[in-house]
Amino acid sequence: MGKISTLLDEVAEADIKNVEVNYRGIFQKTLARKICKTLVYAAKEEERTGFSYGRYSDAPERNGVPCKYFAVVAEMSEEDLEAEAGAKIEPNDVNVSIVVDDTMVKGVEPWGFSGIRPINEKVKLGGTLLVVSERSPLELLKNVAKKDFPYKIAVVPGKHSFSGLWVYKDDFTDARVLGALARIEPDIVGLEALRKVVPEKLGAEKIDALNDGYKSVIIKSIAPGEGIDWPYSIPTLPKWHEFKEGIVVKSVARGGRNEDYKRFTTRTMRPVIRFDTCIKCDLCWYACPDECFDPTPDGLFDVNYNYCVGCGRCAEVCPVPNTIVMVDELKFENNDSPYHEYKKDKEAYIEWADQKMGEKRVNYPFVTGTGLIEENVKKNDGEKG
Amino acid sequence: MAEEIVFEKIKGIHKVPREEFYSSGHRTCEGCESAMVMRMFSKASGPRTIALGTTGCMYVANTAYMTTPWVIPWMHTQLGAGGSAALGTSAGLRALMKKGKIPEEKINTIAFCGDLGGADMGLSAISSALQTDYDLLIILYDNESAANTDIQATGMTTWGAQTTFTPTGKVKRIMQTRWKKNVAGMLAAGHPNVKYIATAIASFPPIDLLNKVRKALSAGGPAFIHTLDPCPKGWDYHPRYSDKLGELAARSGIFPLYEIDHGTAKLTYNPPKPRVPVKEYLEKQGRFAHLKDEDFQYIQQRVDSMWEDWEIPGIIPVRNGTIRSEK
Incomplete structure (x- = not known):
């Protein structure tokens, strides 16, 4: 009896196609939902069943925290599909894992005790990791964990779209991702069905973007063992009998931090600091809602990048131009203390910081959904980063 | 010997205690201002403090799966139980001290609640806690929505704002038609x-919140602080501008900053005239993106009236024996 039911499970699972969208909480929530919903509508156009849903345990969603949205498509009745896939927090594996912000390839940790997980964790044998990025699949692979079976990394060329919540910045990323998906896995959703559904659900003007996504996607096969050894271990949740009476959680020791939840995977940008131009006003330390700045004996402040979520408040309040600048997270390899590097070799650190900051600065509008603008500034002259 | 509690006024950012009692590693939004309220009140109150948190963002975010960023003892209590938890804790400490079970010393009791937990559901519990003579402080951290459960409108949501309960539509533009409650004024008038x-406001003027917490804790009885917390999630603005939004709320006069110390009211920040137009504050938030000029004018007129027509500007809307109720 047990054997038969396992066999039935396998048959059923083979028919179900799973797609997940890894997105940045709130910033990209509307985008992720649009992608999954449109995909399901297109599947219905092909007379298949499907539904889309957000991962329950991501709620309450927070700005920047890695979250997931899912679409499930199958050739079976709605009742059967719901019984198979409806009551799960997330699928065991997915055919395509879409990543709408490429900094998430460094790993995702949505909550405490989840551990920092590889972005391709759920990609199944022969499946695809589809990333919206300006980088190539091989560049991204430098951050991605190795798997013991072959799969693909595909890239839809483009900047991550922080499309916002109430105000939706429509840069057509949704249609381009769907176009790419139709090219990678025509079994999940065909281009013809999408051409019918996209004008109605996402807007008639998006047809070109859909075709562009289909054409421009770069697909690279990844062999078993390609990628990095994953440096993070996955913690095990305490069992119910290991809890202390009254669900007591041990407090943080004085001077310490919450060791069980370092949350740097929330970050897309990190603050880079020029300690030599710092005027020791303490404002960055005062304004940090994540308590990341550590006072040093000489009045400067070290940053603990393990806890920094990259909100940019320090860069905003810093009164000295180009002293704290937010820089793309993928340009960095580790979370080492910048102050120690500075103390080791001041000149080398300043040169390194300058090179990371580059010449371009991002101009942040107040409402995220109205779009980020990159502009050139002369160093130490004009607007701060 | 336990550490002594310091109630000295903090003069300048350089004098702010460096030690954190609410540490890194909490699942709050990027740029969260309510996390700043937690950080600042615990800095001001120091290690001899018991914190009590009702359900809301600052409960769920700070107990993410059996982890905590708190250094001081903290306890969760129900959504509407901020006042009762503060009262019970404070009474318990007094009883233990009277019976000689614990040494006589000052221990700060601080309960915090969000705007749904404090200003809507928990108002009666707060009211009864403020009627006693127990030494307690209740902090209402107000981000103008139930942001923890995905941004529903509360009694504290600004008129016209978009929330998941009050989405803008093609037929009806404004769904949030209630005006924000005047909780601090209401509690002051009736207790x-x-x-x-x-x-x-945690970020503006700097250090103001820390000193108000110290004053409240040394007041020798029940105390209440209402903070306005710009919320990058529900207000839909870039997290780096939390400080700026707080500053604009004060400068535009939409959120008056005052204290009522033993019955004497005083504006702690009087927005210089001409006040910054409220539009400058509202247009920087995605939740007001659907407002038209007439809506901005309406909000401006209500804010102006608060400063010009009220008996005590920004605090008590009474004049000549009648309570003003504007349309």
Whole structure:
């Protein structure tokens, strides 16, 4: 009896196609939902069943925290599909894992005790990791964990779209991702069905973007063992009998931090600091809602990048131009203390910081959904980063 | 010997205690201002403090799966139980001290609640806590929505704002048609026993909140602080501008900053005239993106009236024996 039911499970699972969208909480929530919903509508156009849903345990969603949205498509009745896939927090594996912000390839940790997980964790044998990025699949692979079976990394060329919540910045990323998906896995959703559904659900003007996504996607096969050894271990949740009476959680020791939840995977940008131009006003330390700045004996402040979520408040309040600048997270390899590097070799650190900051600065509008603008500034002259 | 509690006024950012009692590693949004309220009140109150948190963002975010960023003891209590938890804790400490079970010393009791937990559901519990003579402080951290459960409107949501309960539509533009409650003023007017009441913004003016917390804790009885917390999630603005939004709320006069110390009211920040137009504050938030000029004018007129027509500007809307109720 047990054997038969396992066999039935396998048959059923083979028919179900799973797609997940890894997105940045709130910033990209509307985008992720649009992608999954449109995909399901297109599947219905092909007379298949499907539904889309957000991962329950991501709620309450927070700005920047890695979250997931899912679409499930199958050739079976709605009742059967719901019984198979409806009551799960997330699928065991997915055919395509879409990543709408490429900094998430460094790993995702949505909550405490989840551990920092590889972005391709759920990609199944022969499946695809589809990333919206300006980088190539091989560049991204430098951050991605190795798997013991072959799969693909595909890239839809483009900047991550922080499309916002109430105000939706429509840069057509949704249609381009769907176009790419139709090219990678025509079994999940065909281009013809999408051409019918996209004008109605996402807007008639998006047809070109859909075709562009289909054409421009770069697909690279990844062999078993390609990628990095994953440096993070996955913690095990305490069992119910290991809890202390009254669900007591041990407090943080004085001077310490919450060791069980370092949350740097929330970050897309990190603050880079020029300690030599710092005027020791303490404002960055005062304004940090994540308590990341550590006072040093000489009045400067070290940053603990393990806890920094990259909100940019320090860069905003810093009164000295180009002293704290937010820089793309993928340009960095580790979370080492910048102050120690500075103390080791001041000149080398300043040169390194300058090179990371580059010449371009991002101009942040107040409402995220109205779009980020990159502009050139002369160093130490004009607007701060 | 336990550490002594310091109630000295903090003069300047350089004098702010460096030690954190609310540490890194909490699942709050990027740029969260309510996390700043937690950080600042615990800095001001120091290690001899018991914190009590009702359900809301600052409960769920700070107990993410059996982990905590708190250094001081903290306890979760129900959504509407901020006042009762503060009262019970404070009474318990007094009883233990009277019976000689624990040494006589000052221990700060601080309960915090969000705007749904404090200003809507928990209002009666707060009211009864403020009627006693127990030494306690209740902090209402107000981000103008139930942001923890995905941004529903509350009694504190600004008129016209978009929330998941009040989405803008093609037929009806404004769904949030209620005006924000005046909680601090209401509690001050109705609770003769309350020793200290204040409103504050964590980022503006700097250090103001820390000193108000210290004043409240040394007031010798029940105290209440209402903070306005710009919320990058529900207000839909870039997290780096939390400080700026707080500053604009004060400068535009939409959120008056005052304290009522043993019955004497005083504006702690008087927005210089001409006040910054409220539009400058509202247009920087995605939740007001659907407002038209007439809506901005309406909000401006209500804010102006608060400063020009009220008996005590920004605090008490009474004049000549009648309570003003604007349309």
